[in-house]
Amino acid sequence: xxxxxxxxxxxxxxxxxxxxxxxxxxxxxxxxxxxxxxxxxxxxxxxxxxxxxxxxxxxxxxxxxxxxxxxxxxxxxxxxxxxxxxxxxxxxxxxxxxxxxxxxxxxxxxxxxxxxxxxxxxxxxxxxxxxxxxxxxxxxxxxxxxxxxxxxxxxxxxxxxxxxxxxxxxxxxxxxxxxxxxxxxxxxxxxxxxxxxxxxxxxxxxxxxxxxxxxxxxxxxxxxxxxxxxxxxxxxxxxxxxxxxxxxxxxxxxxxxxxxxxxxxxxxxxxxxxxxxxxxxxxxxxxxxxxxxxxxxxxxxxxxxxxxxxxxxxxxxxxxxxxxxxxxxxxxxxxxxxxxxxxxxxxxxxxxxxxxxxxxxxxxxxxxxxxxxxxxxxxxxxxxxxxxxxxxxxxxxxxxxxxxxxxxxxxxxxxxxxxxxxxx
Ligand code: SDX
Numbered sequence: 006x007x008x009x010x011x012x013x014x015x016x017x018x019x020x021x022x023x024x025x026x027x028x029x030x031x032x033x034x035x036x037x038x039x040x041x042x043x044x045x046x047x048x049x050x051x052x053x054x055x056x057x058x059x060x061x062x063x064x065x066x067x068x069x070x071x072x073x074x075x076x077x078x079x080x081x082x083x084x085x086x087x088x089x090x091x092x093x094x095x096x097x098x099x100x101x102x103x104x105x106x107x108x109x110x111x112x113x114x115x116x117x118x119x120x121x122x123x124x125x126x127x128x129x130x131x132x133x134x135x136x137x138x139x140x141x142x143x144x145x146x147x148x149x150x151x152x153x154x155x156x157x158x159x160x161x162x163x164x165x166x167x168x169x170x171x172x173x174x175x176x177x178x179x180x181x182x183x184x185x186x187x188x189x190x191x192x193x194x195x196x197x198x199x200x201x202x203x204x205x206x207x208x209x210x211x212x213x214x215x216x217x218x219x220x221x222x223x224x225x226x227x228x229x230x231x232x233x234x235x236x237x238x239x240x241x242x243x244x245x246x247x248x249x250x251x252x253x254x255x256x257x258x259x260x261x262x263x264x265x266x267x268x269x270x271x272x273x274x275x276x277x278x279x280x281x282x283x284x285x286x287x288x289x290x291x292x293x294x295x296x297x298x299x300x301x302x303x304x305x306x307x308x309x310x311x312x313x314x315x316x317x318x319x320x321x322x323x324x325x326x327x328x329x330x331x332x333x334x335x336x337x338x339x340x341x342x343x344x345x346x347x348x349x350x351x352x353x354x355x356x357x358x359x360x361x362x363x364x365x366x367x368x369x370x371x372x373x374x375x376x377x378x379x380x381x382x383x384x385x386x387x388x389x390x391x392x393x394x395x396x397x398x399x400x401x402x403x404x405x406x407x408x409x410x411x412x413x414x415x416x417x418x419x420x421x422x423x424x425x426x427x428x429x
Contacts, residue, residue, distance in 0.1 A: 145259035179206030200225030234397025308370030
């Protein structure tokens with residue numbers, strides 16, 4: 006039901022009335038769907054001011070640096086919940102009670118193995134393949150194994166596919182890492198926590214016992230929470246668009262992984278570490294700040310800026326605290342990269358260019374420092390972002406598929422040739 010009406014006055018036309026709707030929080034929206042009846046499209050490259058859907062899952066106030074998942078602030082979830090609590094919250098709208106948690110955790114932690122034949126998929130990749138290339142391939146390939154959960158009109162199938170994806174993403178991610186270093190795959194352990202099991206599959210080997218550090222397992226869990234969902238970002242919008250054609254959930258999540266890979270999106274965490282390594286020393290920071298400000302230089306300060314946040318990304322705050330915890334647990338003091346990052350942040354936050362453009366550290370600025378401290382190679386950073394984001398992608402896919410939806414099909418402003426005939 007429209008709350009207000011917008012009147013669009015175009016010369017030579019009667020005023021076009023467009024309904025305005027209000028949400029629970031955030032800006033009102035103008036419903037422009039009838040514009041095509043008047044021979045017009047809206048024009049919004051990059052979707053800077055376009056609401057693609059309505060959603061109850063996540064709310065971001067970019068000006069205030071607020072991130073809510075089903076109404077709960079991200080820092081409260083990170084401090085008081087575990088990752089599977091947040092997965093349940095994103096999927097079902099409420100945090101699980103004790104019985105719901107026990108049931109959900111058991112399901113997730115008892116579907117962590119992948120079909121044994123999936124192991125063969127890895128041998129088709131070069132050992133030095135980027136692990137994101139492997140993840141796009143093997144996650145899409147899950148639809149070749151799970152024919153019993155591909156009927157998206159069936160609520161049970163949707164639930165089974167959601168559980169399988171959350172369960173198996175860490176296993177596939179760890180397999181991609183093991184494959185790249187020529188070590189045997191490590192089977193999951195159902196007795197460990199989600200974060201602990203991931204570290205086990207990443208760092209165990211058949212020759213020696215690997216003890217999962219509870220502090221590092223908790224840190225891994227917290228990092229997954231910080232990546233769990235983020236409203237209609239590029240990869241989530243990709244998942245929604247793929248889902249709108251009726252594609253199966255495994256194919257939709259594979260499309261989200263592909264979109265996340267770019268350095269402007271999830272690939273930024275890998276790019277931050279490469280940038281910090283390239284800076285190399287605090288004495289070089291000014292040179293890189295100058296390059297970031299130079300219109301003729303394509304270099305950007307990776308890990309800085311955001312389409313929505315025009316204030317500090319609340320996830321970056323928690324990530325920085327977690328970095329301190331992990332480095333302390335590992336006995337890493339005066340980490341040179343952390344020192345460069347902290348100095349870079351301090352300089353950037355004082356520099357008029359960054360202040361005027363409201364460029365603050367985002368979720369990717371500190372995460373790579375933690376991953377590196379955990380012994381995770383730089384190429385794996387975006388894979389971990391994909392693991393963490395899986396419940397968010399699924400929650401948005403499920404929210405769309407569970408109700409009435411139409412195939413997403415944007416239009417364009419055509420600027421090409423007028424009709425012309427082939428000269429015989
Ligand atoms: C993620 O959308 C999400 O929610 C994403 C995400 C999620 O959880 O899903 O939060 C995860 O993708 C975080 C962002 C990770 N990317 C990076 O850290 C890469 C570096 N950042 C930029 O590429 C950029 O800030 C974006 C891509 C994040 C945002 O780009 P926008 O919104 O299109 O902004 P813009 O490119 O139009 O920049 C506005 C201005 C420009 O200057 P002017 O043309 O106005 O003069 O700010 C400048 C840009 O040149 N600018 C930067 C900058 N980011 C923007 N200048 C230097 N360094 C930067 N990092």
